[in-house]
Amino acid sequence: MALVMHAAKTNKNAFKTLITAEYVGVEVKWAEKFEMGVSNKTPEFLKMNPIGKVPVLETPDGPVFESNAIARYVARMKTDTSLLGSSPIEYGHIEQWIDFSSLEIDTNVLKWLMPRFGYANYVAPVEEAAIAGLKRALGALNTHLASHTFLVGHSVTLADIITTCNLYLGFKVMMTKTFTSEFPHVERYFWTMVNQPNFSKVIGELKQTEAVPPLPSSKKAAQPKETKPKAEPKKEEKKEAPKAETNGDEEEAPKPKPKNPLDLLPPSKMVLDDWKRLYSNTKTNFREVAIKGFWEMFDPEGYSLWFCDYKYNDENMVSFVTMNKVGGFLQRMDLARKYAFGKxxxxxxxxxxxxxxxxxxxxxxxxxxxxxxxxxMELYEWTKVDLSDEAQKERVNQMIEDFEPFEGETLLDAKCFK
Ligand SMILES: N[C@@H](CCC(=O)N[C@@H](CS)C(=O)NCC(=O)O)C(=O)O
Known part of the structure; x- marks a missing residue:
């Protein structure tokens, strides 16, 4: 039986698991015909989670509820994952940020959000405290992210997945650009994360809210409705949120993505995807087919070739840590997928x-x-390949084809970025 996720397809708590599943390569299916407030109140559902909340993951070994627990469960399905860190202290820090983003960020976003969507009484000092608590947490996160690309270590971990999902709700419905611009490193981090392929595949396109939703007109108690998702405001409600109640803040619409300067270069005869396809499809006679094809396609005007050499090889004492480090590098190069090929x-x-x-x-x-x-990039020494030097061209060939022994040594691993 596959893993089945019971939740609405917009539930950011379910996203935590779906994104984790993308990273570890595990299949998770959405439950068929899930209807919030109905499907999660049936006797069968209450057997899976006695308080009738979502998300719940159905597994061959029984159900798991609580979104962070579900994401941890899926992360642990693969023993060789870097999502849980590579040492006890990394694991400790991952858990630290998971709790921090759940208790200090998510809780305050929800406290601020609920009355404005009519799911709780509006009490001004409670809202003020929620916003102050949220800003305090974002301030601390901002300081950490000023000198860290990821929350822990040098690649995405479960802490990044859960924190990003917790921030997601804030960015989507409560925190305008004016609010978040106080925390530039959080902004940079958040947009980098949601644009990672494994995130965007699950989350889809996201636009930061342009206005704080207004209070319900009476500004008083609206009874929580049992059948409604607490943290899943309806689409129509979001659309209707007028800008009037933003306290006069000038809200800035997200700017259109500027064109990459590389798209403005004169056209090249080399079609990168054709080369990537040739590389992937050549199974035999690699020299004669792929390498020969490479040099026939290669356009020295439109493209350049570079050797890179890790500057700190004496740190590479553990094979899987070294392999993970290179794997992380290739993951981060995703931003250059359209413009690069690497070995x-x-x-x-x-x-x-x-x-x-x-x-x-x-x-x-x-x-x-x-x-x-x-x-x-700066961890490597970069040298442009001198195309007039046959020895360097032969080195290129050997690197493309994983030639062994390479410079007299065996290969522990060869990874391709394509
Ligand atoms: N701590 C829980 C929160 C779950 C939760 O509050 N779920 C909401 C939707 S996001 C829900 O099911 N509400 C329905 C209800 O309260 O009956 C988790 O992270 O899974």
Whole structure:
């Protein structure tokens, strides 16, 4: 039996698990015909979660409720995942941020949100305290993120997944640009996370709210309705939120994404996707087919080739940590998918392992946005391939085809970015 998620398809608490499942490669299906307030009140559902709340994950070994617990369960389905860190202290920090974002961020967002969607009484000092608590938490998060790309370590962990989902509700319905601009590192972090393919596949497109929803007209007790999802305001309600109650703040609409300067380069005869396809589809006679094809396609005007050499190879003492490090780098290069192809070799059969790579980039230089946005870049020494040097071209060939022994050593692993 597959894993089945019981929740509305817009539930950010369910997203925590769906995103985790994307990272670990586990299939989770949405329950068929789930209707909030109806499906979660049936006797069968109450057997899975006695308080009738969602999300609930149905597994072959029984149900699990509480969204963070469900996400942890799915993360642990793969033993080799980096989502839970690689040491006890990393794990401790992951749990720390999970609790922090649930108790200090989510709780305050909900306290602020509920009365404005008519699910709780509006009491001004309670709202003030919720906003103050939220700002205090975001301030601390902002400070941490000023010097960290990820909450823990150097790649996405469960802490990032859960924190981003908790921030998601805030950005979507309560926190305008004026509110969040006080926390620029949180903004940068949040938009980077939601644009990671494994996140955006689940979350879809997201637009930051342009206004704080107004209070219900009576500004007084609206009874919580039993059949309504507490944290899932209806679409119509969101749309209707007028801008009048934003206390006169000038709200800034999200700017359209500027065009990547690489799209403005003169057209190239080399079609990157054709090369990636040739690379992936060549199973035999690699030299004769793929390597030959590469040089036939290669356009030295429109593209450049680069060798990279990890600067801190003496740190690479544990094979799986080294492999994870390179895996994280390739994940972060996702932003360059349209403009790059890369091979990363982990070399040696005993520590310290060497990490060397070959990259093909659109344009004559390494794109600036890659240099700026992917912090791994500066961990490597970059040298442009001299195309007049046959020995360097042969090195390119060997890196593309995972030639072994590479420079006299065995390959522990070879990863491709395509
Ligand atoms: N701590 C729980 C919160 C669950 C929760 O509040 N679920 C809401 C929807 S997001 C719900 O099911 N409300 C229905 C109700 O209260 O009956 C979790 O993270 O899973």
């Amino acid at each position: 990363m070799l982990i070399i040696g059969n005993e520590p310290p392992f060497k990490v060397k790579g070959l990259w093909l980039f659109r344009g004559p230089e390494i794109p600036k946005f890659v240099m700026d946005e992917c912090y791994d």
